Amino acid sequence: MIVSAPMRSQVRPLGIDVRNLSKAFGLVLALDDVSFSVRPGEFVSIVGPSGCGKTTLLKIIAGLIRPDQGVVEIGGLPINGPGPERAMVFQDFALMPWATVLRNAAFGLEVRGVPRKEREELARSVLAKVGLSGFENYYPHQLSGGMQQRVGLARALAVNPQILLMDEPFASVDEQTRRILQDDLLKVWADERKTVVFVTHSMDEAIYLSDRVFVLSPRPGRLVRVLDVNLPRPRSSKETRGSVLFAKLVEDLWEVLREMQ
Amino acid sequence: MRKRLLVWSLRALVLVFALLLWEWAGRIPISFAFPTATATGRALIDLLRSGELPDGWRSTGHALLLGYGMALVTGVPLGLLMGLVPPLGRIARVYLEVLIVMPMAALVPLVILTMGVNIRASATIVFIFSMPFVAINAYGGMRDVDPVLIEMARAFNARWFHIVRAIVLPGALPMILAGARYGLARAFIGLVVAELLLSPFGVGHLIMDTRSTFEFDKMFATVLSMLLVAVMLLSGAQHLESRVLRWRRRGEEGGLQ
Amino acid sequence: MKRACRYKKILDRLPTALAIVLFAGAMEVVGRYDFSLFLPRFSTIMRTLWNLVMVGPLWEAILRSVDSFVMGVTPAAVGGILAGLVLGRYPLIAAVFDPFIGFIMSAPLPTFVPVLIVLFGVGRVVVLLTVFLFAFFIILVNTRAGVEGTRRSLVDMARSYGASEVQVLAKVYLPSALPSIATGLRLGIINGFKGLIIAEMMLGLGGLGRLLAQYANVYLISHLYAVVLTVMGMALVGAYVVQALDGLFIRWK
Numbered sequence: 001m002i003v004s005a006p007m008r009s010q011v012r013p014l015g016i017d018v019r020n021l022s023k024a025f026g027l028v029l030a031l032d033d034v035s036f037s038v039r040p041g042e043f044v045s046i047v048g049p050s051g052c053g054k055t056t057l058l059k060i061i062a063g064l065i066r067p068d069q070g071v072v073e074i075g076g077l078p079i080n081g082p083g084p085e086r087a088m089v090f091q092d093f094a095l096m097p098w099a100t101v102l103r104n105a106a107f108g109l110e111v112r113g114v115p116r117k118e119r120e121e122l123a124r125s126v127l128a129k130v131g132l133s134g135f136e137n138y139y140p141h142q143l144s145g146g147m148q149q150r151v152g153l154a155r156a157l158a159v160n161p162q163i164l165l166m167d168e169p170f171a172s173v174d175e176q177t178r179r180i181l182q183d184d185l186l187k188v189w190a191d192e193r194k195t196v197v198f199v200t201h202s203m204d205e206a207i208y209l210s211d212r213v214f215v216l217s218p219r220p221g222r223l224v225r226v227l228d229v230n231l232p233r234p235r236s237s238k239e240t241r242g243s244v245l246f247a248k249l250v251e252d253l254w255e256v257l258r259e260m261q
Numbered sequence: 262m263r264k265r266l267l268v269w270s271l272r273a274l275v276l277v278f279a280l281l282l283w284e285w286a287g288r289i290p291i292s293f294a295f296p297t298a299t300a301t302g303r304a305l306i307d308l309l310r311s312g313e314l315p316d317g318w319r320s321t322g323h324a325l326l327l328g329y330g331m332a333l334v335t336g337v338p339l340g341l342l343m344g345l346v347p348p349l350g351r352i353a354r355v356y357l358e359v360l361i362v363m364p365m366a367a368l369v370p371l372v373i374l375t376m377g378v379n380i381r382a383s384a385t386i387v388f389i390f391s392m393p394f395v396a397i398n399a400y401g402g403m404r405d406v407d408p409v410l411i412e413m414a415r416a417f418n419a420r421w422f423h424i425v426r427a428i429v430l431p432g433a434l435p436m437i438l439a440g441a442r443y444g445l446a447r448a449f450i451g452l453v454v455a456e457l458l459l460s461p462f463g464v465g466h467l468i469m470d471t472r473s474t475f476e477f478d479k480m481f482a483t484v485l486s487m488l489l490v491a492v493m494l495l496s497g498a499q500h501l502e503s504r505v506l507r508w509r510r511r512g513e514e515g516g517l518q
Numbered sequence: 519m520k521r522a523c524r525y526k527k528i529l530d531r532l533p534t535a536l537a538i539v540l541f542a543g544a545m546e547v548v549g550r551y552d553f554s555l556f557l558p559r560f561s562t563i564m565r566t567l568w569n570l571v572m573v574g575p576l577w578e579a580i581l582r583s584v585d586s587f588v589m590g591v592t593p594a595a596v597g598g599i600l601a602g603l604v605l606g607r608y609p610l611i612a613a614v615f616d617p618f619i620g621f622i623m624s625a626p627l628p629t630f631v632p633v634l635i636v637l638f639g640v641g642r643v644v645v646l647l648t649v650f651l652f653a654f655f656i657i658l659v660n661t662r663a664g665v666e667g668t669r670r671s672l673v674d675m676a677r678s679y680g681a682s683e684v685q686v687l688a689k690v691y692l693p694s695a696l697p698s699i700a701t702g703l704r705l706g707i708i709n710g711f712k713g714l715i716i717a718e719m720m721l722g723l724g725g726l727g728r729l730l731a732q733y734a735n736v737y738l739i740s741h742l743y744a745v746v747l748t749v750m751g752m753a754l755v756g757a758y759v760v761q762a763l764d765g766l767f768i769r770w771k
Contacts, residue, residue: 094675370734
């Protein structure tokens with residue numbers, strides 16, 4: 001029985017408030033006065049053309065980069081670097097090639113000083129949740145891309161975050177695996193309600209997964225549109241993707257993006 | 262821009278600090294023999310003016326040129342041959358790898374005994390230090406060549422000689438040049454070892470001589486001259502190498518147009 | 519299939535064995551012709567070697583050389599890895615020291631031996647320092663390259679989970695750099711041994727280098743060859759051992 005980590009059902013998701021965020025790299029203005037709010041438990045996507053600062057924005061929310069101007073508040077409190085309430089999933093999986101799947105999944109806990117037996121138990125349970133039971137002693141290079149990303153997801157879930165930050169997590173896998181991972185993600189999310197900020201290139205993916213979609217313009221990165229996605233939940237590939245509303249929303253999104261080119 | 266300024270000023274600071282430390286160490290003195298930085302600088306100018314240094318470098322330079330030249334002339338073709346004739350490559354490679362790992366200084370007494378104490382012996386020592394590195398890098402370059410390109414050329418019925426000239430040599434060039442550069446560094450090492458152990462003439466002799474006459478400022482100045490010449494020649498070789506390789510790459514791009 | 523694999527392994531070792539046998543054989547044959555005082559027979563050399571080890575000073579010299587070597591290489595390894603970690607992790611510091619490191623890497627290191635003698639007198643310290651110098655910078659440069667090659671996303675990942683600076687260094691940078699560190703250690707050890715011989719030859723205090731100089735001085739040719747072969751053998755054994763350790767590290771990458 002795991003005692004030190006809070007019982008999963010008791011963890012409430014938190015809201016994110018982004019206000020007047022600006023960030024420049026040298027002479028390039030990556031983000032220009034970006035403001036928005038994410039409600040607790042909401043699933044939002046950030047889309048936009050390459051170089052529009054999506055990843056920068058996510059990293060600022062994660063606490064990895066300091067903005068030049070503006071604040072990010074989580075649960076009403078301004079952030080100052082990474083925190084235990086947020087966990088990130090990376091596009092290239094960011095798995096340590098020299099560690100087993102188990103150790104990789106337990107990494108977030110290891111960093112926080114959770115004793116070995118406990119963190120291994122926790123890691124095993126999240127790995128089971130993402131469907132990787134039995135692979136604990138494999139090394140990343142022995143797994144497919146989709147499985148590697150599941151490890152990345154397990155690692156994020158293991159620290160029981162209230163906010164999940166995902167940086168184009170399914171961009172490096174093939175289309176079929178992508179769809180499977182999307183559904184798995186939705187399932188996990190339905191299970192333990194977290195606030196999710198999901199960066200993606202894919203309009204289809206953004207509409208399919210989210211409650212709202214934020215559109216960013218490139219250089220400088222500005223928030224140009226917010227789309228509400230009123231598709232019913234739970235979503236499924238057949239029903240949701242087949243619906244007329246879905247197609248319309250994707251087209252609307254495409255219109256916005258196309259205008260930017 | 263600001264960062265570059267910071268880096269350069271910190272570098273200057275480190276250099277100045279090191280020089281001051283040297284100067285202070287000489288004045289304490291850290292050992293009765295240790296000359297200060299300024300004394301060394303002055304001695305360097307004296308040696309240059311008196312002609313002792315240039316004289317020393319004349320014979321040393323001879324040994325270096327002779328030994329390194331021979332290393333290039335034998336090492337590069339050997340490496341190329343090893344690449345062209347794989348069984349020879351496999352066997353010769355074993356010997357070369359032994360020579361590379363082996364402390365060549367251990368062979369110096371043998372060379373001295375068989376050849377005496379003269380420029381020829383010095384050049385030979387430079388040669389044995391340098392050649393294995395030149396050869397093995399040239400060999401490596403040969404093995405680097407893209408087999409797909411060779412296949413392509415053969416598909417076009419190109420003659421063997423043409424393939425070597427147009428595909429193999431250019432493909433192997435980067436590593437051949439790198440080997441020449443390593444070989445030069447090794448040549449200097451061999452030169453110094455030879456000079457310090459043989460030393461009837463040349464820069465090494467000057468070093469040992471000034472040491473035995475307790476003229477330590479001159480000794481350090483001579484050591485400094487050796488360091489400076491080596492570093493300058495090697496960085497020159499580096500620049501030459503990048504220039505040649507860049508030109509090659511641009512030449513390839515030009516060909517595509 | 520398995521038998522073929524075993525045969526292949528033997529075939530791979532064949533050139534090496536062949537080369538050694540060829541060399542020894544050539545020396546033996548040439549020696550028999552008595553071309554010169556300086557080309558003794560291989561068997562003579564081996565006999566002398568045996569004598570030197572059993573009743574002569576060779577064994578003691580080997581021990582002393584190995585001792586000096588270990589004393590010089592160990593701080594070089596520890597220091598080189600630590601310094602390499604720092605330089606690789608903090609590009610600003612690296613940029614400041616770059617030209618100086620470049621200078622030393624281009625400089626012929628034996629040049630520093632007379633300088634060290636002036637500084638520290640004719641003592642064993644100079645031998646240790648020479649070994650250190652020869653090994654330290656190579657280990658440093660390789661470690662640094664390994665650290666610099668660490669994947670950015672791994673560092674971000676660790677930081678995003680709240681890892682402190684020390685944790686990131688130990689858990690991400692260091693393991694990521696391990697293959698390069700192994701290479702650096704291998705090259706550093708080989709080079710350190712070269713420094714050892716050079717220093718011992720120039721100082722004449724003890725160890726294999728001194729024996730080389732001694733036997734050359736009194737024209738004991740077979741003795742000289744025997745010591746040369748010993749040095750060669752040690753270098754080869756050392757290189758082989760280090761290579762094997764290297765392979766161990768690469769295993770999980």
